[in-house]
Amino acid sequence: MQHCRLISQASAQRRRLRVIPRTQITAGISMPVLRTLSKVARQALLSTPGCGCQPLTVAVRNISFSPRQVTSDASFHSVSFSETDHPKVLITGGLGQLGVGLAKLLRKRYGKNNVILSDIRKPPSNVFHSGPFIYSDILDYKNLREIVVNNRITWLVHYSALLSAVGEANVSLARSVNITGLHNILDIAAEHGLRLFVPSTIGAFGPTSPRNPTPDLCVQRPRTIYGVSKVHAELMGEYYHHRYGLDFRCLRYPGIISADSMPGGGTTDYAVQIFHDAIKTGKFECNLKPDTRLPMMYIDDCLRATLEVMEAPADSLSMRTYNINAMSFTPDELAQELRKQMPELQVTYDVDPVRQTIADSWPMNFDDSNARRDWGWKHDYDLPELVQTMLNYFGAETRMAHIN
Ligand SMILES: NC(=O)c1ccc[n+]([C@@H]2O[C@H](COP(=O)([O-])OP(=O)(O)OC[C@H]3O[C@@H](n4cnc5c(N)ncnc54)[C@H](O)[C@@H]3O)[C@@H](O)[C@H]2O)c1
Ligand SMILES: C[C@@H](O)[C@H](N)C(=O)O
Numbered sequence: 001m002q003h004c005r006l007i008s009q010a011s012a013q014r015r016r017l018r019v020i021p022r023t024q025i026t027a028g029i030s031m032p033v034l035r036t037l038s039k040v041a042r043q044a045l046l047s048t049p050g051c052g053c054q055p056l057t058v059a060v061r062n063i064s065f066s067p068r069q070v071t072s073d074a075s076f077h078s079v080s081f082s083e084t085d086h087p088k089v090l091i092t093g094g095l096g097q098l099g100v101g102l103a104k105l106l107r108k109r110y111g112k113n114n115v116i117l118s119d120i121r122k123p124p125s126n127v128f129h130s131g132p133f134i135y136s137d138i139l140d141y142k143n144l145r146e147i148v149v150n151n152r153i154t155w156l157v158h159y160s161a162l163l164s165a166v167g168e169a170n171v172s173l174a175r176s177v178n179i180t181g182l183h184n185i186l187d188i189a190a191e192h193g194l195r196l197f198v199p200s201t202i203g204a205f206g207p208t209s210p211r212n213p214t215p216d217l218c219v220q221r222p223r224t225i226y227g228v229s230k231v232h233a234e235l236m237g238e239y240y241h242h243r244y245g246l247d248f249r250c251l252r253y254p255g256i257i258s259a260d261s262m263p264g265g266g267t268t269d270y271a272v273q274i275f276h277d278a279i280k281t282g283k284f285e286c287n288l289k290p291d292t293r294l295p296m297m298y299i300d301d302c303l304r305a306t307l308e309v310m311e312a313p314a315d316s317l318s319m320r321t322y323n324i325n326a327m328s329f330t331p332d333e334l335a336q337e338l339r340k341q342m343p344e345l346q347v348t349y350d351v352d353p354v355r356q357t358i359a360d361s362w363p364m365n366f367d368d369s370n371a372r373r374d375w376g377w378k379h380d381y382d383l384p385e386l387v388q389t390m391l392n393y394f395g396a397e398t399r400m401a402h403i404n
Contacts, residue, residue: 086110087195090153092138092185093160095119097261098199098299100127102157105303107131116151119160138181144188155310157197158185164203164358166265167226178229186240195247197310198237200321202254202295203267204230207361212293214363216323216370223361234321241320249309250321254295254328254366256302257386259393267358271296271334278338278345279394287352290332292359295366297326298381298389305377312375319374325366326379327386337387 089106091099094117106115107130117127118136127133136147138160147153160181167174182198189196205214206222220231237248255268263269270286271294277284305324309317329337335347371377381389 086114087155088151088153089115089155089157090136090147090151091115091117091157091159092136093119093158094133095121095123095127096159097258097263098256098302099159100261101258101299102159102303102306103131105307109307116147116153118147138184139176141184141188144184145191148188148192148194153192153194155195155197156185156189157306157310158182159199161229162226163264163266164201164224164226165267165269165352165355167229168224168354168358169265171225174225174229178226179232182229182233182236186236186246189248190240190244190246195249195310196237197249197251197306198233199306200230200234200250200252201226202252202363202366203227203358204234204252205361205363209363211362211364213365213367214323215367216319216321224358238320247314248320249312249317251305251309251371252321252323252366253302254297254325256297256299257390258299259390261299267355267362268294268296270331274331274334274338274347275390275394278342279391279398282342282344283346283348284335285348285350286331286335287350287355288331288359289351289356290335290347290349291330292356293328293330293364294359295325295328295363296386297324297379298386301326301379301381304380305371308377309371309375316375319370322371322374322377323366323368324371324377324379325368326381327383328365329383333383334387337383338391341387341391 087110089110091103091106093099094103096119099117099119103115103117112131116132116134117123118134120135120137123133134147134151136144138144138158148156161178162170162174167178185196185198188194202214203224204222204227205211205218205220206227208219208221210218220227222228222231234250237246237250240246241248255266255271256263257271259275263272267288270288274284274286302324309322331347331349335345339345368377
């Protein structure tokens with residue numbers, strides 16, 4: 001307990017509050033002036049391809065050079081908020097493993113009504129009653145745009161995706177959600193001057209990438225549709241940043257471990273399932289080999305990293321896509337750590353060839369030194385703290401169930 005308290009005190013100190021930079025302001029500029037700016041911008045862009053110069057890209061993004069070929073007469077009322085205002089956040093795919101936790105964290109910080117969760121699924125009642133929820137299919141571009149406009153959204157966290165194992169089982173749906181959906185998100189974000197967060201993953205690397213450790217910049221030739229779509233997202237986001245000035249921010253998450261939400265069909269899911277099965281039955285059948293090493297992170301670290309990179313001043317970001325890491329372990333090492341508190345735990349192995357092939361192509365250790373240097377990333381949870389925290393959660397849950 002003392003140890004846990006020290007960790008949370010240290011992390012509280014680390015969570016320095018940062019001032020949210022002002023978004024681009026174009027309100028108040030008349031249409032003729034905007035048109036002239038557009039013309040100048042077009043010429044400048046044509047003569048200097050890839051120029052990410054801010055004043056020009058604001059004009060470009062909001063009128064005729066919009067990525068969706070919006071006509072020059074279209075009038076976008078770009079959202080402006082002062083430094084004392086909070087961002088208005090939309091989270092897509094918010095009912096998965098990560099979205100509800102992120103909404104909780106952001107609502108604590110920016111106010112309940114400033115964070116809207118969205119998904120295509122029906123929310124459980126506790127989620128529905130905990131703050132704004134809205135139906136949003138990221139494949140429906142007009143509906144997305146309506147939500148952004150009507151709610152004066154300023155930040156978009158794009159969580160919708162099909163994960164690695166589910167993606168291999170349904171390639172065409174994964175291609176559509178992960179790639180076509182991303183195109184919609186990028187265009188909406190660019191047109192409305194949003195700050196956009198899109199998570200990438202250790203799965204954006206492949207068998208020809210250096211695996212131990214994997215740096216930010218290296219060969220990326222993933223062999224899953226999930227990985228291919230995430231490399232595409234990284235590159236498209238960075239392209240829109242340089243081309244249109246989109247405030248794109250991206251973290252490559254490791255496998256995320258959470259107690260109160262279930263993973264959505266990935267290769268790292270075993271590291272969550274083991275806790276549920278261990279508590280319920282004292283047994284666990286693992287679908288990866290015992291020595292499969294993968295980077296992992298406790299959900300609180302992942303969500304805090306997301307908040308921190310979203311709040312980081314733009315000039316502290318030397319890149320737009322960062323690896324983040326906390327720990328790396330194998331199923332056998334996780335089982336050994338659990339056995340320190342549950343000596344009776346029995347783990348057997350029934351390897352799933354699809355997941356094993358994916359895991360064997362992914363990083364074993366992640367080099368996140370750039371995130372640590374640029375915006376002060378630091379994880380709180382190593383393997384022992386992770387296991388203790390998960391068991392504490394399930395212990396408390398069981399006690400509550402007995403009381404009720
Ligand atoms: N959980 C992890 O271990 C992990 C690791 C690395 C990266 N990520 C990334 O983080 C993001 C969130 O991950 P997660 O674990 O919460 O995913 P998840 O699979 O649990 O949830 C994804 C959500 O997307 C929704 N969705 C699917 N199609 C949609 C559509 N057409 N429109 C709107 N929503 C749709 C689903 O209903 C689901 O609720 C994903 O982009 C994922 O790639 C997650
Ligand atoms: C690693 C991550 O992207 C996800 N948990 C998966 O396994 O697919």
